[in-house]
Amino acid sequence: MSGLSQPMAFLAPGVSEVAPAAPSVSRTYAQFSERRSAPADSASNTAWAVSTSAIAAGAVAALRRQSTRRAQRQRLPAPLRVATLEKPDVVEREDIRNIAIIAHVDHGKTTLTNALMKQCGMEKVKSMDSDQLEQERGITILAKNAAVNYKGIKINIVDTPGHADFGGEVERILNMADGCLLLVDAAEGPMPQTKFVLRQALKLGKRIIVCINKVDKPASRPDWVLDTTFDLFGCLGADDEACDFPVVYASGFRGVASVDGPDDLKEDLTPLLDTILEETPKPKVDNDAPLQMLVSNLDYDDYVGRICIGRLVSGELTVGQEIGIMYGEDGELRKGSVTKLWHFENNDRVKIDKVKAGDICAFAGLTEVTIGDTVVDLNDARPLPPIQVEEPTVAMEFSVNKSPFAAQLKESTKVTAVQIKARLEKECLTNLALRFEPGSTSESFKVKGRGTLQLGILMENMRREGFEFMVSAPEVLLREDPETGKKLEPYEDVAVDVPTEYQGVIMEEMQKKGGVMKGMETGAVENSLILSFEIPTRCTIGMPGKFMQRTSGTAVMASQFSHWGEFDGTTIKLRDKGSITTGATGKATFYSILNFQQRGKFFVEPAEEVYAGQVIGLHNKDTDLAVNITKEKAVSNVRAASSSFTVALPPKIQMSIDDWLGHMDTDEVLEVTPGPLRLAKKKEIKGLK
Numbered sequence: 271m272s273g274l275s276q277p278m279a280f281l282a283p284g285v286s287e288v289a290p291a292a293p294s295v296s297r298t299y300a301q302f303s304e305r306r307s308a309p310a311d312s313a314s315n316t317a318w319a320v321s322t323s324a325i326a327a328g329a330v331a332a333l334r335r336q337s338t339r340r341a342q343r344q345r346l347p348a349p350l351r352v353a354t355l356e357k358p359d360v361v362e363r364e365d366i367r368n369i370a371i372i373a374h375v376d377h378g379k380t381t382l383t384n385a386l387m388k389q390c391g392m393e394k395v396k397s398m399d400s401d402q403l404e405q406e407r408g409i410t411i412l413a414k415n416a417a418v419n420y421k422g423i424k425i426n427i428v429d430t431p432g433h434a435d436f437g438g439e440v441e442r443i444l445n446m447a448d449g450c451l452l453l454v455d456a457a458e459g460p461m462p463q464t465k466f467v468l469r470q471a472l473k474l475g476k477r478i479i480v481c482i483n484k485v486d487k488p489a490s491r492p493d494w495v496l497d498t499t500f501d502l503f504g505c506l507g508a509d510d511e512a513c514d515f516p517v518v519y520a521s522g523f524r525g526v527a528s529v530d531g532p533d534d535l536k537e538d539l540t541p542l543l544d545t546i547l548e549e550t551p552k553p554k555v556d557n558d559a560p561l562q563m564l565v566s567n568l569d570y571d572d573y574v575g576r577i578c579i580g581r582l583v584s585g586e587l588t589v590g591q592e593i594g595i596m597y598g599e600d601g602e603l604r605k606g607s608v609t610k611l612w613h614f615e616n617n618d619r620v621k622i623d624k625v626k627a628g629d630i631c632a633f634a635g636l637t638e639v640t641i642g643d644t645v646v647d648l649n650d651a652r653p654l655p656p657i658q659v660e661e662p663t664v665a666m667e668f669s670v671n672k673s674p675f676a677a678q679l680k681e682s683t684k685v686t687a688v689q690i691k692a693r694l695e696k697e698c699l700t701n702l703a704l705r706f707e708p709g710s711t712s713e714s715f716k717v718k719g720r721g722t723l724q725l726g727i728l729m730e731n732m733r734r735e736g737f738e739f740m741v742s743a744p745e746v747l748l749r750e751d752p753e754t755g756k757k758l759e760p761y762e763d764v765a766v767d768v769p770t771e772y773q774g775v776i777m778e779e780m781q782k783k784g785g786v787m788k789g790m791e792t793g794a795v796e797n798s799l800i801l802s803f804e805i806p807t808r809c810t811i812g813m814p815g816k817f818m819q820r821t822s823g824t825a826v827m828a829s830q831f832s833h834w835g836e837f838d839g840t841t842i843k844l845r846d847k848g849s850i851t852t853g854a855t856g857k858a859t860f861y862s863i864l865n866f867q868q869r870g871k872f873f874v875e876p877a878e879e880v881y882a883g884q885v886i887g888l889h890n891k892d893t894d895l896a897v898n899i900t901k902e903k904a905v906s907n908v909r910a911a912s913s914s915f916t917v918a919l920p921p922k923i924q925m926s927i928d929d930w931l932g933h934m935d936t937d938e939v940l941e942v943t944p945g946p947l948r949l950a951k952k953k954e955i956k957g958l959k
């Protein structure tokens with residue numbers, strides 16, 4: 271890493287060479303609030319259903335108290351602060367900070383991480399979104415480690431995904447960090463995933479720095495965003511200290527930041543880096559404790575096998591060291607050794623001989639290891655509590671492809687139940703939010719996850735690896751209330767950002783599906799609104815696509831699991847239009863498609879192979895329609911000018927896996943191959959239940 275100085279020695283309590291506290295760079299919410307004369311705007315709070323007046327009443331006084339306390343804290347000489355640690359052998363590492371970047375989807379985590387790496391000396395920035403699907407979709411799917419060197423201090427950064435379906439990644443990654451950088455879009459403000467990740471961070475007692483990001487946006491409204499973020503802290507029950515969070519304004523895109531306000535941006539990100547150094551707690555290390563490292567992430571390399579990634583809580587790791595591995599207190603103690611050891615520099619793994627407690631590292635050498643295992647000392651094994659992540663809410667059945675067109679492609683190399691099972695096992699190893707169990711037949715598996723996007727990404731990856739399989743429509747998982755015995759179902763917090771002209775459309779769709787409106791506020795862009803709802807998860811399946819269609823692609827929907835609520839037993843229709851199916855196998859003909867143009871829209875084009883039972887179109891009515899799409903025009907000897915030669919067919923509807931998952935009904939099954947994706951009626955496919 272360019273310019274990283276020699277790691278400083280650990281500092282014992284009371285050691286006097288710790289420099290006296292430098293003047294503080296960072297600014298907190300209290301300081302900003304005091305500088306601004308007007309109190310929080312009460313109209314801004316409806317989205318979180320918090321009464322601003324309730325918070326505002328005591329806020330000013332509380333903020334003054336916090337501000338005084340903070341000033342006192344900063345005046346404490348540094349050695350005294352070190353000496354207040356719980357045990358004499360617990361010391362703080364001055365040369366490292368560990369921080370996780372958390373936010374709602376698209377609030378700029380990855381862009382900011384890339385900018386930090388660039389400004390800290392990375393010559394050629396390789397984006398943190400390195401996976402092929404991440405690049406294609408422009409979203410982060412897997413949490414990833416990076417590290418930068420600033421002022422001789424190594425800052426380990428964990429970039430996390432913002433999408434709700436990958437929330438499991440955030441939950442497990444937070445234990446590597448001592449502090450969190452909560453990014454909030456300067457125009458949008460806190461969104462459902464902001465609430466989710468903040469709740470997780472507060473639950474784990476992490477120090478949170480708020481970064482109002484994207485202040486370069488013309489529609490940015492940083493004051494409003496700051497107040498709304500403060501309200502969110504209050505709404506989530508954060509204590510006084512957490513509510514007095516440090517604030518930084520930034521534009522990751524332009525690589526600039528400021529602690530003084532959005533209009534006073536410096537020419538680089540140093541204000542942000544200084545705040546991170548100042549406000550992120552230094553890693554505490556118990557010099558007396560034996561080796562402990564919780565495996566928080568797993569990677570795989572064809573040459574070295576499984577790679578464990580985590581933060582070394584205590585002890586040291588060296589190449590060749592014999593280590594133990596245990597899953598929780600009751601786990602069996604297994605043996606292994608470290609064959610390769612790395613630490614992070616920018617977003618690369620760099621070989622190293624020894625890692626000391628407090629740092630984040632990666633090592634190879636263990637074959638049987640899972641996320642949640644603790645690496646322990648063989649002679650003094652003290653496992654840490656395994657990572658807990660929230661339960662899955664959505665399930666789909668994956669089965670062997672039983673369609674008449676199964677295994678016809680040369681790319682389809684993995685088609686058996688054994689191969690599918692092995693792949694699902696591998697996925698569950700690295701993805702804690704995913705589970706699977708035997709399905710309804712001996713050749714099927716019930717795969718459970720956090721949402722259709724997460725399951726769709728798994729399907730897309732499998733398909734690219736040469737798998738062929740069938741999946742049922744997504745269904746939500748119910749559970750029983752242990753006290754009342756009543757059935758419970760998952761509910762979501764949904765926020766829809768929409769131009770005012772389409773407000774009625776969103777409200778109508780939500781009402782149809784049983785959504786309860788929770789709030790409405792002005793959106794970031796002129797003439798736009800952010801509407802908030804609470805709605806059962808099962809009713810949200812396919813909703814983003816529907817909104818896109820009905821609002822000409824302008825509505826953006828974000829949702830996040832909120833709680834388990836009572837299941838009322840009502841069946842909600844997923845789709846208001848039926849399917850057009852074909853009753854015959856063969857090639858779809860121009861003549862037939864043209865003939866049925868008035869009846870609906872088609873997913874197939876002339877000359878495309880179809881099979882009996884395949885869904886080939888979307889009916890205009892709410893009932894299904896069976897047709898013969900393979901019928902040729904009867905040949906006659908009479909020559910006539912036919913209209914069919916002069917008309918052009920509209921192009922077929924192109925559907926991605928995500929589109930199909932949002933579209934398919936419970937009596938349908940999706941055939942996933944490395945080539946085409948086909949929907950069929952379940953009852954028409956032999957061997958499916």
Ligand SMILES: Nc1nc2c(ncn2[C@@H]2O[C@H](COP(=O)(O)OP(=O)(O)OP(=O)(O)O)[C@@H](O)[C@H]2O)c(=O)[nH]1
Pocket residue numbers: 373374375376377378379380381382408409410411430431432433483484485486487520521522523524
């Ligand atoms: N105007 C502006 N746009 C930005 C800024 N930072 C990021 N963006 C844009 O916002 C979009 C999302 O940025 P990402 O960095 O991928 O966001 P993310 O939070 O990592 O997204 P996920 O990982 O998918 O949750 C991209 O189109 C960026 O170009 C910024 O500071 N200003």
Ligand SMILES: [Mg+2]
Pocket residue numbers: 379380381399409410429430431432
């Ligand atoms: Mg990202």
